[in-house]
Amino acid sequence: MIRAAGLTLRRGVKVLLENAEFVVHPGERVGIVGKNGAGKSSLFSLLQGQIDPDAGTLDMPASWRLASVEQILHDTGRPAREFVIDGDRRLRELQARRAALGPEQGQAIAELEAALVEAEAWSAPSRAEQLLAGLGFAPDEWTRPVASFSGGWQMRIALARALMAPSDLLLLDEPTNHLDLDAMLWLERWLAGYPGTVLLISHDTEFLDAVARVILHFEQQSLVRYKGGYESFLEQRAERLRQNRLAIQRQTREAAHLQSFIDRFKAKATKAKQAQSRVKALARMQTLAPLAVESGIDIRLPEPAQTPDVLLTLEDAALGYPADGAAAPRTILQDVSLMVRGGSRIGILGVNGAGKSTLVKTLARELAPLAGGYRPAKGLEIGYFAQQQLDVLDPELSPLQHFVRIAPDTREQELRNMLGGFGFGGDMVSQPVAPFSGGEKARLALALIVWRKPNLLLLDEPSNHLDVDTREALARALAEFPGSVLLVSHDRHLLRTTVDSFWIVADGRVQPFDGDLEDYRDWLQQRQAQRNQIARAAAPAPGQDRKAQRREQAQARQELAARRKPLETRLKRVEDAMAKVQARLAELDALMADPAFYTDAHKDVRPGLMAEHGELSKALQGHEEDWLEIQTEIEALEKS
Known part of the structure; x- marks a missing residue:
C-alpha cells in the first residue's frame, strides 16, 4: 500500500501539505481532487521521486512498477505503434538482448525466448494497436511517425504508451484533456479492467465519478479520504458543511436562490430528453449548494441588454477555410442551414476533427462562409471564448488593468466586484498575469468576454484548465444565463446542466440530435458497428478469382x-x-x-x-x- 505519515510538502513559501496522513490500498481507484495550485501535481512528482518531502514520509512497496504519461516526448521519429510498445521497457530490453546474441549461444537464446514469451512479446503489436484504436487512431496512422501528429494527438500516443507499460501503480494527470467523448468512454472501460492501483487527477467530474472509488481531497493543507466516487464525495462533503451553523445559514440563501431558478426552468422546460436531463442535473446542483458557498467562487454573468427572437441564421452555407496562395479553399461542412433563437441552449457534439470549431468560428464571424448566407440580427452581441483567447492577455498587466483597458469609465470598485466573482480577490487583482495558471487565465479571459453583456455566448471548450470548483461555478452561471449559449465541450456535467438540445457535426454536415448524452453514446457505438459491418461486407468472398482480384487491387492502388x-x-x-x-x-x-x-x-x-x-x-x-x-x-x- 501507499502510506503517508507526517507528510509536509512546500512549493516555494507556499505550504501544500502539513503533517498529512493518508493510505491507498492495492487495487484502489483513487481520484485526487483540489483547487488549482493545491498540490495535486506536486503529489504525483513526490510519488515518482522527482521531489522530496519537506518532512514526514511517503512509502510504497519497492517492487511496484509505476507508469505515468510523459509530458515531453522523445524519439518522435519512431512510428506510433513502435513508440507505444517502447512503453514496455522490460520487453524492449529483452528484445535488444536477444538481437545481440549469436546463433552459437543456444542456452542464452532459449532463456531469453522463454522470457520473451512470459513478457507477451508476440502479442505486443496487437496490444499496442488496440490501445491506439481505442484512443481514436485509424489503422493507416499506426505506422506514421509520432512527430507527424499534432500536439493533442501526440498526447494521446503518450497516454497509449503509459497504458502499454506493465505497472502496479498508474498515475494519470488530466488524461481526458485531449480526448473526445468516444475515446473518453473507451478509457473508462479500459481502466475498469486494469488490475493495479490508479491515482487520477481530473477536472472532468463525470469521468472521475465513473473511474474513482476513493477520493483524496486537498483540504486546508491536508488530504482527506472519502469512500466512494465523486458524486458520493460531494454529498459527504456537503453534509459535513451542513453541520456548521454558519455554513447552514449561508447555504440556505444560496439554495433558495437556485431553487427559485430551477422552479422557473421546470415550468418552461420541454419534454425533449436533454431538457429533462438538465432538470435532473439542476436538481443535483441545488442539493450541493453548500459547496458553491464554500468554494469562494461565485460567477455571475451579466444579463444582456436585449435578446432578439432570432439572433442569427445560416442558409445553405458551406463552411471552411478560404484560398491561401496556391491552395484552394477547403470546405469542411456543407449545406449548413440553422437558426439560433433567443434563449437557445445548444450543445455541439462530434468527434475531434469533425468541424465543431469551424462551425463556431463561422458563427463568431472569425471565418466567413465559403458559400451561402449568414444573417445576424440587429442587436446581436457575441461573446466568443476559445483556447486562443488566453493569448490575448497581456502578461505584464494585472486583471484589474485588463478591465480598466476595456472599461476606462467604470468605477474601480465595480470592476473589483466583477473580478471577485471570478475568483480574483485581494492582492491577486493587482498582480501581473504572467505566472497565473492556465485555469486562472481562462477565468480572466471569460470575465473580459462577458463584461460586454453578450446575448449569444459561443464557448469552445471553456472548462479546459479549470479546477472542479470553478467548473461548478461556471455551470451554475451558464445555467442561469438568460441569453443564448452554444457550447462545445467534452465536460459532460457542463453539457447536462447548461444545454437543452444538441447538434451533431459529422460527415461534413450539421444536424439536430433528438436525444441526451446517453443516446449520443449509443449513436457512436451503432455508427462504429455499421462501419465494421461495411468493412466485413467489402472483404472478398472465399471463392473469388484470386488472380483477377489481385489485378483489380493493383490497379486500384495505382489510381x-x-x-x-x-x-x-x-x-x-x-x-x-x-x-x-x-x-x-x-x-x-x-x-x-x-x-x-x-x-x-x-x-x-x-x-x-x-x-x-x-x-x-x-x-x-x-x-x-x-x-x-x-x-x-x-x-x-x-x-x-
Missing part, C-alpha cells in the same frame, strides 16, 4: 497513389512547417518554465518572447488545422 501524391506533397510541407514551429515553441516553453525568466534580468526581452510564443501558438494551430483537413481529404479519397 489511389496517383490521386494521393499531390495531397501527400502538401501534407509534407505542412508537417515540416509544424516541426519548425514546435521546435521553437519547445525552446520558449523551457525558457518560460524557468522562474528566472520573470526576474528583472529578462525584463527587456520578456514581452517580445511572450508575443512570439503567442504568434507561434496561433501559427501551430493553423498548421494543425491544415494538416487535419489534408488528412480528411486523404481519408475521403481512400473511402471513395
